[in-house]
Amino acid sequence: MEIGSPTSCTKFTSQPKISGLQSSALEATRPNLYLLLGSCLVASSLEDSIAQQKLDKVLKLPGQTFNVSFARYAGYVTVDKNSGRALFYWFFEAAEDPDSKPLLLWLNGGPGCSSIAYGLAEEIGPFHIRPDGKTLYLNPYSWNLASNLLFIDSPVGVGFSYSNTSSDLLNNGDKRTAKDSLNFLLKWLERFPQYKDRDFYIAGESYAGHYVPQLSQAIVRYNKATKAKAINLKGYMVGNALTDDYHHYLGLFQFLWSAGLISDETYKLSNVLCDYKSLVHSPDSCIEVLGVAVEEMGNIDTYSIYTPPCSANASQAKWLLKRRLMVGQLGEKYDPCTAKHTEAYFNLPEVQKSLHVLPGAAPFKWETCSETVNRYWKDSPRTVLDVYEELIHEGLRIWIFSGDTDAAIPITSTRYTIDALKLPTVGGRTQEYKGLNFLSVRGAGHEVPKHRPKQALTLIKAFLAGTSMPAAASASQQLISEIMGIVVITL
Ligand SMILES: *[C@@H]1O[C@H](CO)[C@@H](O)[C@H](O)[C@H]1NC(C)=O
Ligand SMILES: *[C@@H]1O[C@H](CO)[C@@H](O)[C@H](O)[C@H]1NC(C)=O
Ligand SMILES: *[C@@H]1O[C@H](CO)[C@@H](O)[C@H](O)[C@H]1NC(C)=O
Numbered sequence: 327m328e329i330g331s332p333t334s335c336t337k338f339t340s341q342p343k344i345s346g347l348q349s350s351a352l353e354a355t356r357p358n359l360y361l362l363l364g365s366c367l368v369a370s371s372l373e374d375s376i377a378q379q380k381l382d383k384v385l386k387l388p389g390q391t392f393n394v395s396f397a398r399y400a401g402y403v404t405v406d407k408n409s410g411r412a413l414f415y416w417f418f419e420a421a422e423d424p425d426s427k428p429l430l431l432w433l434n435g436g437p438g439c440s441s442i443a444y445g446l447a448e449e450i451g452p453f454h455i456r457p458d459g460k461t462l463y464l465n466p467y468s469w470n471l472a473s474n475l476l477f478i479d480s481p482v483g484v485g486f487s488y489s490n491t492s493s494d495l496l497n498n499g500d501k502r503t504a505k506d507s508l509n510f511l512l513k514w515l516e517r518f519p520q521y522k523d524r525d526f527y528i529a530g531e532s533y534a535g536h537y538v539p540q541l542s543q544a545i546v547r548y549n550k551a552t553k554a555k556a557i558n559l560k561g562y563m564v565g566n567a568l569t570d571d572y573h574h575y576l577g578l579f580q581f582l583w584s585a586g587l588i589s590d591e592t593y594k595l596s597n598v599l600c601d602y603k604s605l606v607h608s609p610d611s612c613i614e615v616l617g618v619a620v621e622e623m624g625n626i627d628t629y630s631i632y633t634p635p636c637s638a639n640a641s642q643a644k645w646l647l648k649r650r651l652m653v654g655q656l657g658e659k660y661d662p663c664t665a666k667h668t669e670a671y672f673n674l675p676e677v678q679k680s681l682h683v684l685p686g687a688a689p690f691k692w693e694t695c696s697e698t699v700n701r702y703w704k705d706s707p708r709t710v711l712d713v714y715e716e717l718i719h720e721g722l723r724i725w726i727f728s729g730d731t732d733a734a735i736p737i738t739s740t741r742y743t744i745d746a747l748k749l750p751t752v753g754g755r756t757q758e759y760k761g762l763n764f765l766s767v768r769g770a771g772h773e774v775p776k777h778r779p780k781q782a783l784t785l786i787k788a789f790l791a792g793t794s795m796p797a798a799a800s801a802s803q804q805l806i807s808e809i810m811g812i813v814v815i816t817l
Contacts, residue, residue: 387453387681400415410490411506412487418468427474436696472783480510483698499705500705504540531565539717569711578738596615715747718760727767
């Protein structure tokens with residue numbers, strides 16, 4: 327609908343109480359044109375957003391053999407008009423009572439990986455994809471049991487997100503990603519005004535260890551600059567997150583060595599050749615050592631060192647599964663090849679149509695991670711600890727979790743990184759610091775919710791509720807945490 331079109335004006339001026347502007351008798355008899363125009367603008371944009379919501383509504387998807395009661399929406403939000411950059415989102419209302427639940431944004435990393443491919447389709451989303459690559463099943467541990475759940479493919483060039491300026495795909499980086507994501511949220515909340523004042527949280531994993539705090543910082547600064555709370559950000563949580571390159575490398579090689587995955591020689595070489603400075607822009611000599619390390623590790627899944635890799639053949643996988651069960655590693659069924667099924671499903675034209683993917687903008691072949699985006703990544707600061715310092719000061723709720731069988735961004739790296747914050751000790755039986763919680767999830771790999779879905783749902787519920795798991799927790803609470811597979815260390 328056009329802004330200020332006759333119908334919306336007529337409708338709203340005939341109901342003067344709605345605008346609340348005609349409080350004086352003078353205004354009632356001779357409406358102030360400027361104010362009237364204002365109410366027309368509000369009215370039409372509200373109608374616009376409702377209309378756009380309707381257009382974005384997702385109906386039953388191909389291969390969806392079950393019904394759900396919660397609403398789903400998918401589509402694009404333009405984040406930069408001049409170059410034609412648009413981010414793709416998929417939104418799930420909470421399974422029950424969405425009006426009372428917070429809004430949660432989930433981001434995957436890469437850089438270049440799709441939040442829909444990983445977060446939604448194999449970790450925390452309600453719809454997961456069966457091995458046939460054609461049908462869906464309902465994830466019983468979906469995080470939309472705890473929140474209204476929003477996924478975006480970020481930045482442009484990832485998943486279904488696109489730019490009409492092709493050079494944009496060669497110029498992605500941390501800074502523009504944060505800026506575009508902030509624009510996305512501001513505009514998305516215009517389209518979904520019912521979520522405008524809602525408590526808002528951000529969560530993500532891996533390289534989103536950059537995105538999540540950086541976007542949080544962008545929101546906090548925007549709110550300050552505009553002296554308004556356009557986005558009601560309450561906190562964020564990251565898992566197996568890249569935070570600080572120096573401490574990442576320090577912890578990485580130590581983890582590989584102590585897990586028996588690399589030789590003494592390689593470990594010693596890593597200490598000499600990796601100057602532990604930057605992951606994205608590592609020195610060549612260090613990349614070589616990493617290559618040697620990977621060779622030595624052989625055919626294992628670095629993201630989950632005790633589970634079979636996707637390439638393992640059937641008999642091998644069975645054997646590994648047996649071993650795994652014998653040592654009591656994982657209780658849940660685990661499929662290492664989920665990314666393959668996802669790729670098959672999201673390349674189906676009828677699926678893309680149901681999700682309102684723009685035909686011209688859809689990539690020739692949809693991929694879980696874009697190599698182009700990854701390879702041409704521009705700016706990536708060596709640390710985001712300075713952002714943590716700023717945001718801890720703002721009183722945001724900040725939680726960090728780590729699956730302890732991940733060799734990509736291992737728990738040792740995360741612990742060194744948190745140490746580096748030198749947060750003041752509060753005291754208690756376990757380590758407790760001010761401003762940040764750290765949780766280790768036993769038996770989980772890089773994608774914690776994929777390996778430990780039940781525990782991850784418990785985790786997000788505790789995070790959103792702000793339930794502290796303090797050092798002074800009773801012995802029974804500690805025990806419960808242990809049973810659930812979560813070892814709680816409050817930092
Ligand atoms: C889903 O809902 C439709 C329409 O109400 C109904 O016809 C169908 O039987 C339902 N399917 C399942 C699996 O419950
Ligand atoms: C990109 O170009 C297409 C085709 O001209 C157009 O339909 C679309 O709206 C453009 N996207 C953006 C974000 O400007
Ligand atoms: C599967 O792996 C096992 C163990 O490495 C090997 O002996 C067997 O030949 C493989 N089977 C196939 C079909 O590749």
